[in-house]
Amino acid sequence: MSNDVTFTASPDTAQVPEVSSGAIFASSGRTLPSYTTPVVLVASLLVSWLVFHFVFKSESLFAPLIVGVLLFMLIMRIVGYVVEGSRRGADRMATIKITSAFVLAVIPLFSLLYAVMVEAWPTLSWGFFNNSTQGMTMKGAIPGVGHAIVGTLIITGTTALIAIPLGIFTAIYLVEYNRGGWFGRTVTFLVDIMTGIPSIVAGLFAAAIVPLLAPALGFYNGFMGAVALVVLMTPLVIRNTEEMLRLVSNELREASYALGVTKSRTIVKVVLRTALPGIVSGCVIAVARVIGESAPLMITAGSPDGFNYTIFNGQVMTLPVFVYNMFSKGEMELAWGAALVLVVVVLLLNLFARIIAHIFAPKGR
Numbered sequence: 001m002s003n004d005v006t007f008t009a010s011p012d013t014a015q016v017p018e019v020s021s022g023a024i025f026a027s028s029g030r031t032l033p034s035y036t037t038p039v040v041l042v043a044s045l046l047v048s049w050l051v052f053h054f055v056f057k058s059e060s061l062f063a064p065l066i067v068g069v070l071l072f073m074l075i076m077r078i079v080g081y082v083v084e085g086s087r088r089g090a091d092r093m094a095t096i097k098i099t100s101a102f103v104l105a106v107i108p109l110f111s112l113l114y115a116v117m118v119e120a121w122p123t124l125s126w127g128f129f130n131n132s133t134q135g136m137t138m139k140g141a142i143p144g145v146g147h148a149i150v151g152t153l154i155i156t157g158t159t160a161l162i163a164i165p166l167g168i169f170t171a172i173y174l175v176e177y178n179r180g181g182w183f184g185r186t187v188t189f190l191v192d193i194m195t196g197i198p199s200i201v202a203g204l205f206a207a208a209i210v211p212l213l214a215p216a217l218g219f220y221n222g223f224m225g226a227v228a229l230v231v232l233m234t235p236l237v238i239r240n241t242e243e244m245l246r247l248v249s250n251e252l253r254e255a256s257y258a259l260g261v262t263k264s265r266t267i268v269k270v271v272l273r274t275a276l277p278g279i280v281s282g283c284v285i286a287v288a289r290v291i292g293e294s295a296p297l298m299i300t301a302g303s304p305d306g307f308n309y310t311i312f313n314g315q316v317m318t319l320p321v322f323v324y325n326m327f328s329k330g331e332m333e334l335a336w337g338a339a340l341v342l343v344v345v346v347l348l349l350n351l352f353a354r355i356i357a358h359i360f361a362p363k364g365r
Helices: 021-026 036-055 062-084 086-123 126-130 146-177 182-195 199-213 222-246 250-258 263-290 319-328 332-360
Strands: none
Touching (some): 036 062, 062 086, 146 222, 182 222, 250 263
16 A cells, blocks of 8 residues: 555645735836937926026026936936836936936037137138238238148148157057067157156257257247147057057968068058058047147247248247137137137048048958
8 A cells, every 4th residue: 555645736726926016016017108208308408497597597508407407317217216117217217327428428519619610600701711910900901810720731740740650660669579578668658658748848848959959940930849749749649550550460460471471561561551540540630639739839839920831940820829829819709710720620630530440441241
């Protein structure tokens, strides 16, 4: 006789896992309508503006915007938690925070562009781009920024001609010929230090070294300003080119060496060709970085009122120095106009860098 006992659970007595009310609330199946976010955002901004405008009598736009965004985030946090539950509410809140941070980050950029365009628009004319400030106090004179544009092109072009080859060759040596050596590490350390030096120090260095090496040039000339910008631009080119060269796979170098190609030809035909998009883009961005420098040029290139087409003789005006001079003299329209020209030049340089990087980027099959 068997003593085994078999228990059979009927469907009515089957155990059902208990679900707490907190879990149900955390995973609520309800969702907010798609129009909730924009409606709450507009309402929050409107309430914030009304409070600042009528209660605090403030005409500011930035403060109501910040308060409105914070109010919007608070309301969405509460509504999302109540309607959608803690899990979906937290996910929605994270999305709102990231989007709000992005919007707040781009607001200053668009505000700057808007302010520059509005303030500079009345100044723009053919005479503004073609004339200088020489004789600007005469009756009927149309002062312009032409001499500053010419000077900026001359000094920046000279800087690029010196700094770009010097920076690229230095980076090639550090990556290809002295990889991991003590001398290369020392140079890299010094380059990192030069990247962070104040621009005014570069101007003082150029003002001290150029008269010693070339006394005939004298003081206050375009070449001295170009030397100051070379000190600032060369470390940027070195670091960018170095990073681009290190991204090139060692397998490409080894494959070239296996075919019997020399090291120098491998660098030119394989390494540089592969890293070309990043190198060109970095060089253009470095030019855009130094083209807006004013402090080193104020003590090296001077600030003349007329045109000067020679870099080795006489003072040369640049756009950043022109903006400072006009602001100091109270000529705000000319200062805003030159600022707009400078902003457009920098934007075009960055756009050119992106186009170059896209054109020379490796194409997939």
